[in-house]
Amino acid sequence: MTEENERILLAHGGGGRLMAELIAKTIAPTIYGDKPQNLTDAASVDIDGKEILFTTDSFVVQPLFFPAGDIGKLAVCGTVNDLAVCGAKPQTLSLALIIEEGFAVAALEKILHSIGTTARQAGVAIVTGDTKVVEKGAADGIFINTTGIGPRRRNTRLGFDCIEPGDVILINGTLGDHGMTIMSKRQELAIQSPLQSDCACLHEIIGLLLDALGPKVKFMRDPTRGGLAATLNEITQSCGCGIEIEEKKIPVDPAVKAAADILGFDILNIANEGKFVAVVAADAEKQALDVLRSHPLGRKAARIGVVGPKQPHSLVELITRIGGRRIIGMPYGRELPRIC
């Protein structure tokens, strides 16, 4: 039973523990009743014998414009990436805009240009849409929703159930760039810094990896909200295997690390918009890294860890730079700058 005074907190939307709790205790049971559902980033639907992957995402970022991206680019990349990591070839998108009364048309045009350019470059078509305007104060400038579909790539089999002890965990580049860029640009966190969002469409580099390795790629996920910590915890909880990662192998831009240190944030909890984690068979590690590094979005690709044995209470463990160990927990859902 829900208590009358329970309210939705910002942290419920942060991709961490609170969000998982909201989905498990409120959203899923209300929609599906007692039938457990396998909820993934993109669902597989059968349309006349053809398997189509289907996903949706809403974008509410502030500021709307940030170094190396904006809400428009994000809206295309986010949905393209959700499809790509599930093994789809992103094909078409819908675009829904919720605009606040008084929003500058020039800013809207800028966002639409960005949407158009990103979609064209990604080779996805925007085929339908919707526009709503709400009263001043009922939205924060503009909110965007995109929904995307695409056929599943051939010769791939991805899923938590494919993951086995000994598989290696790869990342295509530096962590935390997007989240720290956004936070440093927000009014309250006016830090002068050269940070840039990593916002990018990943279907091309993922396509290269899947073409080269086929089913040796076991699982992929883009560590957006909640960062790498949330993604690895989801993996370990869903496949029942422990995960061990090495701090010194995790690529981080020094400026991003500095900004995170100042605010007391853990880089592993910070959002990324152009990164994906791939769990790959151990014997395919070298080939996978070679493929990733051959693409501009994978130059700094690295093997960051390994899947451990099945355990009753599987955990994500980090070996620190100095050889100590610590547990990486599921983040709460909202990173708060600390006092000093």
Added chain:
Amino acid sequence: MRLNKIQQAREQIEKSCAKIGRLVQVMEVCGTHTVALFRHGIRSLLPKNLKLLSGPGCPVCVTDQGYIDTVIDLAGRPDCIIATYGDMIRVPGKNTSLERLSLPNVRIVLSSDDAVTLAKNHPDKTVVFVAVGFETTTPATAVAIEQADKFGLNNFTVLCGHKLVLPAMRALLSGRNDKIDAFLCPGHVSIILGSRAYEPIVKEFKRPCVVGGFEAEQILSGLAKICEQIEQNKPAVDSVYGLAVRPEGNKTSQQWMEKYFEPCDGPWRGLGCIPQGSLRIKDTYAKFDAQKRFSIAQMPAEEPCGCLCGQVLCGLIEPSQCGLFGKKCTPDHPVGPCMVSTEGACAAWYKYGK
């Protein structure tokens, strides 16, 4: 990475702890140290007879519930804007927290300067700056008052919850926990205070006081020095925080604090009243004092039922020894303040170690 120095420090710690032969308890009095110890996985590298205690060094954790409830009451006033550091919003008061209230007039600021800007931009509202923290954040609050005075911002006020580290260390050794063998002294606070400030404690209580930075190497070197001092029974003040810490500290910051604040007796969460352990705004600047402006009486400092944050802060128990830890009290549903702040001993324990 200076692995050599890390290795050297670890060997020194091992050697000294073996010679000492009994349980050695070192308290860190800085929340950032608590987090850094976990982040670097340092506990997993120490000999079994070296125990690290997380002391009252996290600003959020030592703030008493009466203060939190006062902030929550003020947040309910439509004529006020609450300007607060981020990790204060999740601290539960008696009935709710700022986060759960989700009021539009509660703003997270990164610095006291942001709070002054809020006052400038909202002349029709009174800004209440939730000023907590030790000697690191106090000078910034002093500067904010100075700025508000200069710009004639009569709508800027400070709810002073600032505290002083040294009286707390003294109070701990004077009865609350005399089993503490040494202090790993806070890096940031020591930049302001100066390393010399710890000399009276070393002299009176014969306990090593070593200032540590936050890198793994600095923390381990600090612990190595502490263990060596205990082994040789030569307690002294030392610093491994490089040139950042001068013996006399940062005079300018000290002057700022002295200009606007004066020490007073005040409640600390879990520790009770610590003589001269809190700061209040001097009467000359009373118009900036939210407590006076809104005629706030000191609220009763009740502790949540079953919460042992006080004993955790004194280093008497480890977080996992509290009956609420990980059950009724988790980072998602914190009961006590040590579970709220990322710097809190319980939150760090839960997040990194369990």
